[in-house]
Amino acid sequence: MKTDKELIGASTSILVLGILAKDPSYGYEVVKRVNQEAENLFEWQEGTIYPVLHKLEKEGLLRTQWQEANTGRKRKYYYITEQGREALQSRSAQWQSFNSLVHRVVEMPHG
Amino acid sequence: MKTDKELIGASTSILVLGILAKDPSYGYEVVKRVNQEAENLFEWQEGTIYPVLHKLEKEGLLRTQWQEANTGRKRKYYYITEQGREALQSRSAQWQSFNSLVHRVVEMPHG
């Protein structure tokens, strides 16, 4: 019962933006949060998320700031931008549209 | 407002299997049916679908049979297999899981 990688890919940016829309965070923690939520569905590796974060930053949907934690360790915090919020909304809407389409096609009665 | 290609990719096999689960059909028509359903969401090109059909056949989820239409033209009809129905069900379930996850993450209240 292996998970469809395309679905993972399709949901990645929405999940990242969704998480960061609530609270700023840093890569390592984002991975953990998502994996917790995803539980048995899939498990992100770290290498999966960093390139995504970089890409979203380059697109202007996130901005970053290095911060020192209490522990003395440095973390790269990601903040969602206004543009990021708009993108999140538009992508959520698109997700919804696809979801409706799939339901319509898969469940539509014979004939 | 360009459509997320990953979402297209993630939904493709479900849509194809879903359509063929109702009635056998051939590539050219499947493209038309899906584009009709998808309306303004996206538009499949023929080149998009044929490789997908070939792949699903290779995986044993579809089987094919050449048939001559009334028009005298030959068509390659695709039939869903038992394995295909199982795959459809499992992929639909997975789609559902991702949908729930996205909703949970994106809509969950602050904190």
Next chain:
DNA sequence: CTTAAGACCTAGAAGTTCTAAGTATGTGGA
């Protein structure tokens, strides 16, 4: 000093679909 966990990064492999073409047949009009 050694190990483990926290935290970040990237090159290259692997896997897709899309683009953009091509082939071939039947229909209908001139």
Next chain:
DNA sequence: TCCACATACTTAGAACTTCTAGGTCTTAAG
């Protein structure tokens, strides 16, 4: 007859991703 168009299928190569698999550095714990 000849041309144009819709039907119908196919594939090579480009473009785009993520995943794999490794690496670096720091702090904490023993």
